[in-house]
Amino acid sequence: LHSPHRMLLSRVRPRRSIFRSITNASAQRHFANVSRLKVLFFGTDHFSLPSLKSIHTNLVNNGRVERLEVVTSFKAAKNPVKQYSRAAGLPLHDWAACTPATAGRFDLGVVRFVRPLIPETFIDCFDRGMLNVHASLLPKLRGAAPIVHAIANGEQRTGISIMRIKPKQFDVGEILLQSAVSIGRDTLMPELHDRLAAIGADCLVTCIEDLEGYYQRLTVQNDAEATYAPKIDPKFAEIRWHQATAVSVYDRYRALYGLRPLLTNFGGELVKLFKLSFDSTQSVPAVPADRPGQLEYSKRSRQLLVRCGDGRALELLQLSVGGKKTLSGQDFYNGFLSKVNRSDRYFK
Structure with a gap:
């Protein structure tokens, strides 16, 4: 109208x-x-x-x-x-x-x-x-x-x-x-x-x-x-890893699924997170991640994980870098993560 x-x-x-x-x-x-x-x-x-x-x-x-x-x-x-x-x-x-x-x-x-x-x-x-x-x-x-x-x-x-x-x-x-x-x-x-x-x-x-x-x-x-549910702003999809718990990121992903991907940054490139999963049974680690947004890849399980502000992890299943084609976690590791120092393996 x-x-x-x-x-x-x-x-x-x-x-x-x-x-x-x-x-x-x-x-x-x-x-x-x-x-x-x-x-x-x-x-x-x-x-x-x-x-x-x-x-x-x-x-x-x-x-x-x-x-x-x-x-x-x-x-x-x-x-x-x-x-x-x-x-x-x-x-x-x-x-x-x-x-x-x-x-x-x-x-x-x-x-x-x-x-x-x-x-x-x-x-x-x-x-x-x-x-x-x-x-x-x-x-x-x-x-x-x-x-x-x-x-x-x-x-x-x-x-x-x-x-x-x-x-x-x-x-x-x-x-x-x-x-x-x-x-x-x-x-x-x-x-x-x-x-x-x-x-x-x-x-x-x-x-x-x-x-x-x-x-x-x-x-x-x-x-x-009364509580309020305003129109979704584009910035609603942007993740601030140091402020966000794994549950809050997962909830936002579920809320925006089918509308728009979550957004973050890797090495100065825009990253879109299309599909992820969360194991709610994992406990909050006694020592949080050195840096929220830290990326970890397991060659054995072929899982790509990102650590959130509370130290718990989300598995990244589908993502893209710089507006290019959609990648699996393994593709992202082979094409991007494996080519940078461990100290640079994180989302901003």
């Missing part, structure tokens, strides 16, 4: 949302005879797709959804939501040209991606409000990258929150439904991403089917318990 269109969206004064003008008690009476819903779906990325598919299935099976149309970015080079919508014959709208007048023809908005902020005038167009599928147990990990930060922080648990969109702030709306999942010690980001996307899709349709019931049981977020 692109910020230049905020002014366009704010020029039209829509009707006031029903859920802003009636009490919870009267809402139950008002929707005693629940009607089917006209849904406008907003999304672009792969995380959005299972939710769109689930809503579409609900429509096809004559569930609560009566009509479904899709708002997405026509500029995105790879847009699975647009691809699926076209193949399924769902009406498409370009976000750049979407106005409150378009939204006013629908009962409920469903948003996966809500940055920049959707203007209040746009939100109020939907009688039943707007829902968001957020990949954390709010108020934990508010922000653009909750899955990455959950793994990078070493969390053992995260989940999905279905929340109402509120104007002027991100990820602060009342929660309809949450579902928790565990994060395994070796779980990589793509695996957790796909699990959460599937669970989010199920939770979303559950809420849509009994929207009025969930609106009666809204949970207000406790801001005092």
Whole structure:
């Protein structure tokens, strides 16, 4: 969603949302005879797709959804939501040209991606409000990258929150439904991403089917318990070996896997770490490595290890030097490590 269109969206004064003008008690009476819903779906990325598919299935099976149309970015080079919508014959709208007048023809908005902020005038167009599928147990990990930060922080648990969109702030709306999942010690980001996307899709349709019931049981977020998951900066991938424990480097690797490699430096050349492993049973040595980032190679086991700030080691399985081809640990030893003095065998 692109910020230049905020002014366009704010020029039209829509009707006031029903859920802003009636009490919870009267809402139950008002929707005693629940009607089917006209849904406008907003999304672009792969995380959005299972939710769109689930809503579409609900429509096809004559569930609560009566009509479904899709708002997405026509500029995105790879847009699975647009691809699926076209193949399924769902009406498409370009976000750049979407106005409150378009939204006013629908009962409920469903948003996966809500940055920049959707203007209040746009939100109020939907009688039943707007829902968001957020990949954390709010108020934990508010922000653009909750899955990455959950793994990078070493969390053992995260989940999905279905929340109402509120104007002027991100990820602060009342929660309809949450579902928790565990994060395994070796779980990589793509695996957790796909699990959460599937669970989010199920939770979303559950809420849509009994929207009025969930609106009666809204949970207000406790801001005092909020933590944050900001957009990933390129420097997030850079490793400072003297500051990092083996666990923290491994967690960051798992969090960024499939997005970008970890970055370090060897002999003045940029090194990208594509694949590594960590033996969590190894103990912290009584005497730490002489220099964090120290590299060791075993000819017997053909293992390339790097020592971290706590003295524990990670095994390097795939890496590249200077933007060239991907190397195994043995290739790196033969081509680079074996050609320098032992005192120079370390990452900076």
